[in-house]
Amino acid sequence: MAELRSRLELHQRELSVLQQKQGQGQMQFYGDPNKTLQQEYSRSDINKVTDEVAKKQAEIDGDNRAIQDLQDQLRREGAPSGWLR
Numbered sequence: 001m002a003e004l005r006s007r008l009e010l011h012q013r014e015l016s017v018l019q020q021k022q023g024q025g026q027m028q029f030y031g032d033p034n035k036t037l038q039q040e041y042s043r044s045d046i047n048k049v050t051d052e053v054a055k056k057q058a059e060i061d062g063d064n065r066a067i068q069d070l071q072d073q074l075r076r077e078g079a080p081s082g083w084l085r
Contacts, residue, residue, distance in 0.1 A: 008060065
């Protein structure tokens with residue numbers, strides 16, 4: 001359980017960083033005007049970070065499911081509920 005929780009916390013911190021990066025990407029300035037025009041048109045940098053955020057959110061959902069599955073398994077086996085803490 002400790003391993004699952006630590007993995008969940010790590011993924012949540014990584015998601016927070018990606019969301020900050022995504023916010024910065026909305027106001028990104030490029031020194032090269034051609035790069036600025038390209039990004040205004042294609043938004044490839046922002047789309048890349050958005051995809052990473054979605055993947056990280058899926059990992060967090062998987063972590064939460066794994067924790068819930070472990071809790072359900074312990075309930076079925078009759079283990080005390082405080083055992084996981």
